[in-house]
Amino acid sequence: MKKTKIIILIIFMLSAVMTVISMRPSEKNIVEVVQDGKIIYTFDLLTAENQTIKIPSPDGNSSNTVTISDGKICMSDSECPDKICVKSGFLKSESIPVVCLPNRLVIRFGNEVN
Numbered sequence: 030m031k032k033t034k035i036i037i038l039i040i041f042m043l044s045a046v047m048t049v050i051s052m053r054p055s056e057k058n059i060v061e062v063v064q065d066g067k068i069i070y071t072f073d074l075l076t077a078e079n080q081t082i083k084i085p086s087p088d089g090n091s092s093n094t095v096t097i098s099d100g101k102i103c104m105s106d107s108e109c110p111d112k113i114c115v116k117s118g119f120l121k122s123e124s125i126p127v128v129c130l131p132n133r134l135v136i137r138f139g140n141e142v143n
């Protein structure tokens with residue numbers, strides 16, 4: 030093989046690797062449940078047991094249900110009008126948190142526990 034072909038091949042492989050790295054799910058295992066800007070729960074998904082938590086909304090008129098199942102977390106149910114949070118499914122990415130705007134509730138990957 031000529032040198033230029035090898036260089037092109039290396040560049041191609043590097044860009045493929047970069048694509049895989051940027052697309053892979055978060056390796057973080059600390060998640061935070063944030064209501065109204067305050068962290069109300071922190072979980073380590075590696076050790077958290079399967080559980081379901083009902084979280085009342087700040088005004089008390091609505092609620093969200095957060096479920097941890099086999100090391101994954103999602104908003105499994107909500108009394109909010111749009112249900113976008115439920116449709117988002119399991120939390121996968123650091124850049125895309127699960128958000129319930131009407132109830133001001135967010136599930137996101139967080140930093141290590143202090």
Ligand SMILES: [Zn+2]
Pocket residue numbers: 107109110111112113114115128129130131132
């Ligand atoms: Zn919602």
